[in-house]
Amino acid sequence: MRPHPAGAVTTPARMLEMPTWLISRAYAHAHRLLSDGFAAAGSRGYHYRLLGALEEFGPASQAALGRGTGIDRSDVVASLNELAGPGFIERVPDPDDRRRNIISITPAGTRQLRKLDKVLAGIQEKLLAPLPAADRTEFVRLLTRLLEPDN
Amino acid sequence: MRPHPAGAVTTPARMLEMPTWLISRAYAHAHRLLSDGFAAAGSRGYHYRLLGALEEFGPASQAALGRGTGIDRSDVVASLNELAGPGFIERVPDPDDRRRNIISITPAGTRQLRKLDKVLAGIQEKLLAPLPAADRTEFVRLLTRLLEPDN
DNA sequence: GCCCAACGTTGGCGCAGCCAACGACATTGA
DNA sequence: TCAATGTCGTTGGCTGCGCCAACGTTGGGC
Numbered sequence: 001m002r003p004h005p006a007g008a009v010t011t012p013a014r015m016l017e018m019p020t021w022l023i024s025r026a027y028a029h030a031h032r033l034l035s036d037g038f039a040a041a042g043s044r045g046y047h048y049r050l051l052g053a054l055e056e057f058g059p060a061s062q063a064a065l066g067r068g069t070g071i072d073r074s075d076v077v078a079s080l081n082e083l084a085g086p087g088f089i090e091r092v093p094d095p096d097d098r099r100r101n102i103i104s105i106t107p108a109g110t111r112q113l114r115k116l117d118k119v120l121a122g123i124q125e126k127l128l129a130p131l132p133a134a135d136r137t138e139f140v141r142l143l144t145r146l147l148e149p150d151n
Numbered sequence: 152m153r154p155h156p157a158g159a160v161t162t163p164a165r166m167l168e169m170p171t172w173l174i175s176r177a178y179a180h181a182h183r184l185l186s187d188g189f190a191a192a193g194s195r196g197y198h199y200r201l202l203g204a205l206e207e208f209g210p211a212s213q214a215a216l217g218r219g220t221g222i223d224r225s226d227v228v229a230s231l232n233e234l235a236g237p238g239f240i241e242r243v244p245d246p247d248d249r250r251r252n253i254i255s256i257t258p259a260g261t262r263q264l265r266k267l268d269k270v271l272a273g274i275q276e277k278l279l280a281p282l283p284a285a286d287r288t289e290f291v292r293l294l295t296r297l298l299e300p301d302n
Numbered sequence: 303g304c305c306c307a308a309c310g311t312t313g314g315c316g317c318a319g320c321c322a323a324c325g326a327c328a329t330t331g332a
Numbered sequence: 333t334c335a336a337t338g339t340c341g342t343t344g345g346c347t348g349c350g351c352c353a354a355c356g357t358t359g360g361g362c
Binding site: 026130 | 159160161162163164165168169170171173175176177180181182183185196200203204206207208211215216218219220221242243268271274275278279281284286287288289290291293294295296297298299
């Protein structure tokens with residue numbers, strides 16, 4: 001193979017130390033692990049967030065779920081539809097407020113959540129593998145601090 | 152306003168300390184800053200990556216650019232089209248290999264790149280604001296290390 | 303009773319990442 | 333030499349995640 005026109009092209013040096021770049025690479029890496037793992041379990045990120053919120057806080061309206069998980073109302077609708085298909089959640093109209101649905105997690109949903117929890121735990125491990133144990137806590141601390149202002 | 156069905160819903164606790172979650176939040180935060188800043192300058196992430204690679208490595212084929220920047224060949228095509236519109240890059244067929252185009256950055260492209268560089272510098276500042284100076288280097292170090300295995 | 307706000311839902315957009323397929327061309331190996 | 337293999341640019345399509353606008357329905361404040 002002949003050399004490329006002007007030699008090899010690699011990641012531009014101007015980016016290699018930029019936090020935004022590093023974060024976006026780290027995200028890409030994590031997201032790949034995540035979506036592979038979730039896909040293998042037949043779910044995706046939104047599903048996990050919603051099931052997690054439902055288990056932790058009990059039945060809630062779609063709007064409350066959206067606010068709590070940071071998922072847009074319209075995306076909550078779609079995701080809950082997907083979760084309702086396999087019977088992971090139940091949608092019941094709120095008799096006290098006919099605008100609302102009350103969403104609850106089903107036993108099957110809880111089982112799915114457990115499954116996803118396991119997948120996720122494995123992924124944290126894989127992701128942090130390059131960091132010695134001491135650095136991992138520090139890493140989490142720094143990230144948490146970075147995000148503190150916007151809660 | 153009446154209370155929600157089962158009290159307030161917030162981010163599920165199971166996520167709050169998961170690296171994958173923190174990284175995805177950090178990315179969301181950074182991405183918002185980035186795409187706002189880039190949009191104000193009439194560009195987006197792919198444009199910056201491509202212009203940066205072109206300036207650093209000189210003229211290159213589209214395939215080489217794609218490999219170097221991690222952008223898919225098909226997306227390189229579209230992005231270069233967008234960059235060619237305002238005249239930020241030039242596309243010339245390679246006389247030595249008629250499969251290839253040779254892409255070069257134009258003076259206007261270099262000016263645009265400078266503009267984006269400035270935007271970006273400001274964003275790093277904004278992003279790292281919550282971290283004391285000492286922590287910033289550590290943060291970059293940890294992220295770099297985390298990504299080392301996959302280069 | 304009016305007006306405004308919240309609710310669920312539909313439909314649409316953007317960015318980033320990826321994959322499959324195509325015709326054109328180049329390189330390799332029998 | 334010529335067929336196979338592989339690369340290049342390009343088209344078109346898909347997913348995840350994050351948004352926004354609009355609509356009809358319903359509830360609460362005045």
